[in-house]
Amino acid sequence: MADDRIFVPLSLVSRLALAFDGAILGVVLACSAVRALLKHRSASSALSKIQSAPSISIGDLRSIISAEQSESSEEPLVVVRGTVGVKPVVEGGSWRSLKPHVLVSQESRDKAVIIQSMQTCIYSEWKGFFGWSCDVRAMLGESLNKQGSTSLRMVPFILVEGDQWLNVNLVGSKHPLPLTTVYHHVHPISASRYTFLQALFGHEYPVGLLDEEKILPLGKEISAVGICSFNDGVTEIKSCKELPYFLSELTKDQMVLDLAVGTKTLLWSGVVLGLISIGILGYAVVRNWNKWKQWRQQSQRQLPQPSYDAYDDDLEYLEETEVMDNELCVICLMRRRRSAFTPCGHLVCCPRCAQLVESASHAKCPVCCQKIRSSLRIYG
Structure with missing residues (x-):
């Protein structure tokens, strides 16, 4: 179907x-x-x-940033690899507990810094006996056949390498995130009393509900490609719009x-x-x-062919009158020369043949092959 x-x-x-x-x-x-x-x-x-871009460790970032900024005013582009960790927060001179700043997956109970929950409604793919509206949806793609909702939760996080860490700034970033799927389940939807009629006339109806949950777990090793700078004395990396990567498993x-x-x-x-x-x-x-x-x-x-009714009397007269050879039409060799071509002026055709030559796509004089504009009837 x-x-x-x-x-x-x-x-x-x-x-x-x-x-x-x-x-x-x-x-x-x-x-x-x-x-x-x-x-x-x-x-x-x-x-x-x-x-x-140099691939350096987190501990060498400060020296690289200082050297690059001393040579030019532009912020350096670097590639850093580390493990995902929670951003430390200092309050009153002591390190506060990190537990309140860690997200916990509702399905897998894994600790994470980013949790993306998606719920998608799956519709029937049957057109039905009398359905035709689905053809419009098929032309526009399957995006209209699915509806759902997405929620994204995140907390500030860092990349850790040993005892050194790097702050990750996601503000303004539209790059894909290296999330891991921890939950994927389809829930069937019970048919309603109108389901049969919807299927009969080709109207799509929901048949299932897809629940997905993706997370960025703590301890996952990823690479960050971006621009490094100092923000309030803290080394920070942010995305570069010209690059297809920011955070990646590669x-x-x-x-x-x-x-x-x-x-x-x-x-x-x-x-x-x-x-x-x-x-x-x-x-x-x-x-x-x-x-x-x-x-x-x-x-x-x-194009309408010229009428020769006007020449009937003349032609009958010519047929009864003797015509010299040097006065015969050069095309038909039967009738007297009575039409002259312009602009060349050659008098070599009878009126009928002159009209045929003039109506051709590339009208040329049969004697000098010059392009002609019209023909003139000569009496006498």
């Missing part, structure tokens, strides 16, 4: 893409190629920045390898899509140009 739901939208999309002999498909592929090349440019920039070498593969993939995909789009657009231009020329020739052929 799922194949039936996407058959009609896919057929409409394919017809639209192949319209104008594939011109629309060529434009879409060209836009995709440009987008891939722009992403390749940003990925290459991020790769060079991560490659040049090491620096794994990040570089991942970005290198990604940049090559984006480059070759952009080149291939660009070449394909050029070929399709070239084919579409040639095909549409030929169609336009054929249409123009057909429209010219379908």
